[in-house]
Amino acid sequence: MVRDEAADPDRVVELLWRRRGAGAEPRTGLSLDRIVRAAVELADAEGLAGLSMRKVADRLGFTTMSLYRHVPGRDQLVDLMSDAVMGEPAEDGRPGEGGWRERLEACARRSWELRRRHPWLAEVRGSRHVPGPNGVAHYERMLGALDGTGLAPAEVVAVVGLVSRFVDAEASLLVEAAETERSSGVSEAEWWGARGTLFDRLGDYPTITRLWEAGAYDRPVDPFGFGLARLLDGVELLIQQRYETRDEIAGCPECGAPVERPASGRPRAYCSAACRQRAYRRRRSSPE
Structure with missing residues (x-):
């Protein structure tokens, strides 16, 4: 059954879009959120190559089969991990502003x-x-x-x-x-710092030498x-x-369809009233 779930993309959609905090086991306290956090910590330390369901289970003090009751497999766990860290707050705490x-x-x-x-x-x-x-x-x-x-x-x-x-x-x-x-x-610094035998051979290359002497590196x-x-x-x-070129080959900013240039009067920005209304509603509903 676990194998069938792991092969079903809709199963990971359900897990990713679940309500956070749901699904904890009352007796053990094991939950999908705890599993994901432990997996992120493990991958931070060892990379994805060091990530396995067994290692995550060991980190939490549970059996590997306990994890499979919450997540079908490693691939689905990676998707959950990726989305979890994408939700971390930005370092400066502010969204982008300006143009x-x-x-x-x-x-x-x-x-x-x-x-x-x-x-x-x-x-x-x-x-x-x-x-x-x-x-x-x-x-x-x-x-x-x-x-x-x-x-x-x-x-x-x-x-x-x-x-x-x-x-x-x-x-x-x-x-x-x-x-x-x-x-x-x-x-990296130690490895390249020990490559003196290579650097001794670079003097015959004038552009490299000139840039080196100018402090480029x-x-x-x-x-x-x-x-x-x-x-x-x-x-x-x-x-x-x-x-x-918008007057010659203008495209609707809402849908990209061509916008005909009128023979006279003000140029049209949108291809239709529907596109203009959609753009207006989106601007009105966008957060300040």
């Missing part, structure tokens, strides 16, 4: 902060991980940051996917470095901040292009 760029950057930095706190998040790969309420709320914030920019709906989705993949790619480097340090017992830029800024520069250019 689309500031809000999208705040979302990206929030994702980066979580992956620095829980590096194993970057190891959760694949297209068939079921999202929970916290993950969906984060996705909604990212999409909402681009609402009203003039990008077509498919472009909004594509930009959010691009930014998310950039965050995961950068975070994967943290995972690799942490795993290497765990297995070798040697830090002593004062490196923050790779995440630099990459994110350049990525958002590209999105900003795309939005500007859409703005400059």
Whole structure:
């Protein structure tokens, strides 16, 4: 039965979207929330490679079969863990404010902060991980940051996917470095500091030498901040292009459908009254 549940995506949907705090065993105090917290602590310490149902059970002082009464398997547990940490409060406690760029950057930095706190998040790969309420709320914030920019709906989705993949790619480097340090017992700085035999051979490369002597490697830029800024520069250019051409090939900001340009009078922003009303209702209902 456990195997059948583990193969059923709808089962993990039920678990992810359950009411928090429900499902505790009165006699033992074991609950799904306790299992998830213990699993997060274990993955923080050992990465996903060190995560198993048996280790989580040992950490809680229960048998492995006790866990299976709450969660079908390890894969479903990882989905639950991911959504749990997505619900952690932001370090500064504030949502992104300002224009689309500031809000999208705040979302990206929030994702980066979580992956620095829980590096194993970057190891959760694949297209068939079921999202929970916290993950969906984060996705909604990212999409909402681009609402009203003039990008077509498919472009909004594509930009959010691009930014998310950039965050995961950068975070994967943290995972690799942490795993290497765990297995070798040697830090990155110590390992590279001992590569004198390599550095002695680099003097024949003039560009490397010039940059080295100029201090380029002593004062490196923050790779995440630099990459994110350049990525958002590209999105900003795309939005500007859409703005400059909106009269010629305008698209409805609500649905992306073409908006006919009138022969005279004020240009239309939306393709229909229905789209205009939907946009108005969303603005009115959005939190301040």
